[in-house]
Structures are given as structure tokens and as C-alpha cells.
Amino acid sequence: MTAPCHKIMSANNDSPESRPVYIVSDGTGITAEALARSVLSQFDVEFRKIRLPFIDNAEKAREARERIDADNKGEKRPIVFSTLVKPELAAILRQANALHLDLIQTFAEPLSKELGMLSTHEIGRSHQSPQSSGYKNRIDAINFTIEHDDGQSHRNLAAADVILIGVSRSGKTPTSLYLALQQGIKVANYPLIPEDFERNALPSALLPFKGKLFGLSISPERLSEIRNERLPNSYYASLENCRHEVAQAEAMMRREEIPWLSSTTKSIEEISTAILHEIGLDQRE
């Protein structure tokens, strides 16, 4: 299989001048990469990120060290964010000539003192095991959420943790999937459509579950942009129609006292966090 190189290049600032950043993990490196992105976003520099996952034995640690040293152009030595829980693997990696930022050890030491105990140094404990009940919840939530996307099914709505409503393209589907996949929350989502506004009532299937409803709105201008990408120059996508639908949807949510927020300038992560916070589910594992 060939890798689509143009994507790697363009997305990654892969110019010779950009500073290499290695993410080295004995697991997936997903958490390490997210933290690296947060920290690096504080600096106005171009970085070229390389993730080296599953570095879980001495041989792979030596290969990682060699790869990092081979990428050392002298003036701009690599930056290494690592989460290797085995001290012997961390020690091998640390021989690479780089700025080493050890995400586990840095915090495990003060924690160890505070808790009065040693860390277990066991690999693979940071993600849920596929055998755990938390993991099973997530898979169940994904299946539920897919089945209940876009008002597809009224079946078993009582099992939903949340039912998202909003006009077409207000961000319901991505938010629903994020909540299911990352938080194990069963989400149904229902579009509010022109017929609902004409009847001036919520979709009848939702009436028994009013306490689970949460609304997403969006600015008419942004909505029109998004809809125009899918159906250019349609009435559906026109600013006039978007203004009408959004005004109707917001009036309905206000009248029915449904909590809602605007997705216009928010990422999926921000919308999801705000919803969890609002409905009191954010303490959940």
C-alpha cells in the first residue's frame, strides 16, 4: 500500500528547517501527542512531528534512539516527548542527543512522594482494556449512536443519555459520535426540520424524553456556508432560509426550555465538554 505522501508533506511542515519533534511511547502515543501539541502551540515555530508508537522493548528503544540521532542536524536538535513507563527503556532513549521531555517520569516522581508508594512501571495501563466494562460501554454507545443518527430510529430512545436536536448541519452528528466514542455516552440526534416549525412543535417521538434534550444552534451565516458546500445555490443553503430556520429553532428551544448552545465558533471537543458540563455527566470515567 502506498502512503499518500502529499498529505504527509503538506500537513506536517516537513521543510528541512522545521524542528523535529519525536513522540515516543510504549503504547499508542496518542496522549503524548495531544500534550505535545498543547505545549508546542505556545511557540511560534514550525515543528515536524514524528510519532513512534509501541516502543515496548530494548531493541525498539535502540532503534528509536538511532532514528532520532540520525535526524539531528546539529543546530536544531530534536525534541523528544516520551511516555515510556519502563525505566530501562527510558534510559536507552535518553542517550539520544535531544531535548528530552518525559511525560510520565516528570509527574510520577512527585506523585510517588505524595502518595507514599512506588509506581508500578506497568506498560499498557493508560487506555481502557477491551475487556473492561468502561470499554464495553463505549462500544455499546457507538452502536447506539450510529443507529440513532439523524433521527433514523425511534427504537429504544429511553436508553439514550442525551438527545441532541438542531437544524440540519448544526454539528449534531460529529458531536454525537465524539461523545459516544470518547465518553461512552449514548447519544441520539434529531434534526429540526421545516415541518416541525410549521407545526410549531417538537418531533412527537421526542416528547416523552424532553428531559434528555439538548440543542445545538449555529449562526445563519456559518450555516449557509456549510450547506452551500453540500448543495451549492440551493434554497436550503440560502442565507434567507438559514436565518429563518435558525430563528425558528432557537425560538422553539427557548419556549420549550431546552438547554442549548451555539456551535459556531466551537470545536467538537469544546461543544462536547460544554454539554457534559451542563448535564452533569462530566464526572464520568
Add this chain to the structure above:
Amino acid sequence: MTAPCHKIMSANNDSPESRPVYIVSDGTGITAEALARSVLSQFDVEFRKIRLPFIDNAEKAREARERIDADNKGEKRPIVFSTLVKPELAAILRQANALHLDLIQTFAEPLSKELGMLSTHEIGRSHQSPQSSGYKNRIDAINFTIEHDDGQSHRNLAAADVILIGVSRSGKTPTSLYLALQQGIKVANYPLIPEDFERNALPSALLPFKGKLFGLSISPERLSEIRNERLPNSYYASLENCRHEVAQAEAMMRREEIPWLSSTTKSIEEISTAILHEIGLDQRE
């Protein structure tokens, strides 16, 4: 809206003895929570996690400080993982009597020295902006992936970055959604069904795209368990049928030289990382 408290309680070890862990962020706190989970998983102690997101002004920082101090039971003072990029907010939080682990500052300082520049201290740079092209890619990928779940559509398969294949319930849907949502990768997924094994050929719609195929397999025992939850005591779920389907699917993938892996003991994150690594897409932002 009432929060389903039993879930919060059961998932969160909310006993009076468990040590409180606060995740305090000026953004969502998602990254901070993931790192906290990784680090804490190295200790055999019960923790009670409380996420305080969107702490982005002095008043909210003071409220967070007060909440943490009110939760201090003396012997087991709270642990605070924080990502506050504004030094003045971090300073307010640090007045709380707790073990403070500052995920940004800890690494921003050595980075600042290494790079020879100051950090920008700008809030909200860690997640992609909804206006960025990377964010738009993710939303497009989610829409594509939902439309192409479970062989639903042959339309525009040429636009897929990856096409996952495997027997029913081998993990294709959650993996597809994870790759789309987190990595912006357009994934189609196709079930391998008994008719394909009888014809002894891949689904014909996939033949033009053989270079994009990636297989998921699973142990027959685990597959039978998963299928029995959906259709108890069916032939579909029987160990005998699962053995047959898995053997046929693996033989087909070997013969067609399609790269594949077993999802049996892997989490979605691990499967996704392994696929990205294998097909060379893991360098992508």
C-alpha cells in the same frame, strides 16, 4: 435535566477515602485528563476525578481554588493537574493547598530555553480551530465515514484513504469512526459476508481499490461472545459459524495479500495507531 447519578458514582470511585484529583484547564481539559489517567494508572490507588474546564479568567480561577480547598480532608490533600497558559491564572490556582502538577509550564520552560524564545501564553491554541483546514478535514472525514459505514455506499470510494474489511462485528465501525474523528482520515468499511466466501472473491465494488484495503480479524471465541450479545443463540453467533467465517476471511486476506491485524485484545486506539503506522499515514497532523 437530571444527571444519571448512579453512573457518576459507580464509574468514579466516589468513596470518601479516595483521593480527589482535579483537572483544571482553560480549555476542555481533555488532554490534561488523558495524561492524568496515564500517570495515575501507574499507582494502585483509588482516585476521584473532577474536571474543571474553561477556567479562563481570574474569577473562575478563584472559584476553582476555593472548590479544591473545600475538598481538602487534611490527610489526603487533592492532586491538581492543570493546563492554564496564563501565568496570572496559574498563580491563583497554585494558592490551593494541593500537589500541583502543571502540564504546560513544566515543559514550556525547558522548551523556551531550547528554542530561545518566550511562549505566547495564548489560550485556546491546543485544539484545532473550527475555521482551520485540519478541522474541516475531520468533519468531511466523519461525513464520508458515516456514509460509507458497513458497505452502505459505493459512491466515491476513490476518495477513501482506507477501506477496512472484515467479518461482521470484527471492530470495523468503531475503528473507522475513531480514524475519521481523531485523524481526519476518510474510511469506508465493508463486511466480508458468507456470499463472498462462497464466491471465494472480494466484494466486486472493492476490486478497483485493492491498494486501499486493510483487514481486521478477531478470534472466533471473542467474535462468538460479541455476536451472542446481539443475537443470542443464533447460528450467526455460534462458535462453529464464527470459526468458519474467520478462517475464510483470513484465508482470503492472505491470498489477496491484504495487510490485516487481529482486533481481539486491542483497543480502538491501538488498532487505529497500528493501521496508521502500517499504511504510513501516522505522520499526519
